Amino acid sequence: MPEKKETQGKKTEKEVMLKMSDIDPNFKYEISKLPGAENVLLCFQCGTCSADCPIARFSDFYRPRKLIRMTQLGLKDKLLSNDSIWLCSTCFTCIDHCPQDVGIADIVRALRNLTVKEGKMPAVHKELASNILKTGYAYVIPELRLKKREKENLPSLPKANLEKLAKLFDVTGLSKMLEKVGS
Amino acid sequence: MPELKYLIFLGCVIPYRVSSYEISTRKVLAKLGVELVDMPEFNCCGFPLDPINHDTMLTLAARNLCLAEQKNLNIMTLCNGCFGILNHVNKELKEDKKIKEKVNAYLKEIGMEFKGTTKVKHLAHVLAQDVGFEKIKENIQKPLNSLRVAQHSGCHIVRPVKYVSVDDPENPTILKKLIEVTGAKCLNYIDEMECCGAPIIGVNAEIPLQLAREKLGHIRAVGAQALITVCPFCHMIYDLNQPRIERTFNEKFGIPVLHYTQLLGLAMGFNPDELAFKQLRVNASKILTN
Numbered sequence: 001m002p003e004k005k006e007t008q009g010k011k012t013e014k015e016v017m018l019k020m021s022d023i024d025p026n027f028k029y030e031i032s033k034l035p036g037a038e039n040v041l042l043c044f045q046c047g048t049c050s051a052d053c054p055i056a057r058f059s060d061f062y063r064p065r066k067l068i069r070m071t072q073l074g075l076k077d078k079l080l081s082n083d084s085i086w087l088c089s090t091c092f093t094c095i096d097h098c099p100q101d102v103g104i105a106d107i108v109r110a111l112r113n114l115t116v117k118e119g120k121m122p123a124v125h126k127e128l129a130s131n132i133l134k135t136g137y138a139y140v141i142p143e144l145r146l147k148k149r150e151k152e153n154l155p156s157l158p159k160a161n162l163e164k165l166a167k168l169f170d171v172t173g174l175s176k177m178l179e180k181v182g183s
Numbered sequence: 184m185p186e187l188k189y190l191i192f193l194g195c196v197i198p199y200r201v202s203s204y205e206i207s208t209r210k211v212l213a214k215l216g217v218e219l220v221d222m223p224e225f226n227c228c229g230f231p232l233d234p235i236n237h238d239t240m241l242t243l244a245a246r247n248l249c250l251a252e253q254k255n256l257n258i259m260t261l262c263n264g265c266f267g268i269l270n271h272v273n274k275e276l277k278e279d280k281k282i283k284e285k286v287n288a289y290l291k292e293i294g295m296e297f298k299g300t301t302k303v304k305h306l307a308h309v310l311a312q313d314v315g316f317e318k319i320k321e322n323i324q325k326p327l328n329s330l331r332v333a334q335h336s337g338c339h340i341v342r343p344v345k346y347v348s349v350d351d352p353e354n355p356t357i358l359k360k361l362i363e364v365t366g367a368k369c370l371n372y373i374d375e376m377e378c379c380g381a382p383i384i385g386v387n388a389e390i391p392l393q394l395a396r397e398k399l400g401h402i403r404a405v406g407a408q409a410l411i412t413v414c415p416f417c418h419m420i421y422d423l424n425q426p427r428i429e430r431t432f433n434e435k436f437g438i439p440v441l442h443y444t445q446l447l448g449l450a451m452g453f454n455p456d457e458l459a460f461k462q463l464r465v466n467a468s469k470i471l472t473n
Contacts, residue, residue, distance in 0.1 A: 058389075086387075087383055096344050096352055132232065138227045138230075141198050145199070154205060172238040173239075174238075177235070
């Protein structure tokens with residue numbers, strides 16, 4: 001069919017062509033060592049995850065299957081600069097439905113963790129982390145809200161031990177990562 | 184029967200925006216003979232930190248579990264997200280020696296150690312399994328026989344099955360049974376297990392709003408008078424954000440979204456003020472006149 005020939009033309013080919021320099025052959029092994037990502041090599045691209053993903057239904061570009069394939073191919077740089085890795089809502093439908101027991105949502109989490117290690121993360125995640133470090137809570141709870149609890153006969157909110165919390169941020173490496181991303 | 188005493192883990196969303204859930208829960212549980220002990224100290228369960236650094240999530244969750252171990256109590260959460268994280272970490276550390284050793288090395292820095300002696304339960308599990316349907320039934324004073332509602336269980340109290348094996352994730356029945364014990368009818372609708380999308384709302388608001396619009400449409404189609412939730416995060420999407428959904432899509436819903444404990448509280452004879460109905464964003468007075 002002539003139409004098909006057209007889509008096989010040079011321009012399309014160029015768009016999908018990957019340079020060998022884009023590929024990190026060790027990347028899939030690196031990922032497979034991370035918790036929950038052990039079975040990344042077993043994905044055979046059936047597409048169950050993308051078909052059952054609630055986010056994929058309303059997104060033009062978030063496809064969990066594609067992220068797993070890119071991981072297997074070793075497209076590290078493309079993955080770690082890809083905004084779509086931040087769209088998983090962790091409903092875990094993909095994990096429960098995968099016939100190969102690939103921890104898809106866990107692999108997406110591993111990709112996010114690596115991105116943060118390289119000094120990049122969405123502003124909202126940085127804000128939540130810094131709220132936790134400052135108050136123990138993911139949201140800064142307004143003074144007014146705390147006073148209202150008394151009127152509502154609710155017990156006062158348990159307080160965080162900020163010193164110990166800061167220590168845990170330090171020893172798990174999060175403090176350094178947050179510094180690297182900048183305040 | 185297990186002792187009905189739990190360490191209540193409020194999480195962050197409830198004290199920040201959804202205290203109606205806490206108020207109604209405390210009222211209802213006190214009457215059912217459930218004793219709640221407040222956390223001696225608190226830090227976020229760790230859920231928002233998992234995308235940033237898995238180890239920090241594990242350690243913060245484990246610290247809360249250690250606090251429960253020290254009190255010799257099981258944890259009860261009201262939030263699906265807190266349940267998902269605390270239950271997952273509790274089970275993983277109990278099963279996987281290597282991860283437990285790693286986390287304990289971090290915790291040692293603040294003089295703590297995870298031992299594995301506590302359990303994590305969500306409010307819905309406590310009501311269905313520990314309090315039990317019989318006892319709830321005994322406490323129903325005003326059955327809500329004329330009310331027809333829909334349920335949204337949410338994801339983290341049913342998935343992933345590897346860590347949560349309490350309910351059937353493809354067709355969860357716990358919340359439905361809890362609703363029916365109040366006398367209300369729980370209607371089936373399309374895609375009941377569709378996620379609310381809340382965890383990504385800070386990165387992309389459009390998708391959660393589209394998901395919520397679709398769910399509200401499905402619920403309306405079967406004639407449900409209200410949506411019942413058991414998670415403050417899901418509740419925020421359907422209740423607090425409902426006017427925003429209506430504006431965005433130029434479509435009127437006006438579907439009240441109740442915490443399960445508000446529904447149960449009504450059936451147990453509490454008045455709407457005691458159950459903080461006034462704090463709901465979508466006015467629920469039309470279902471109260473029934």
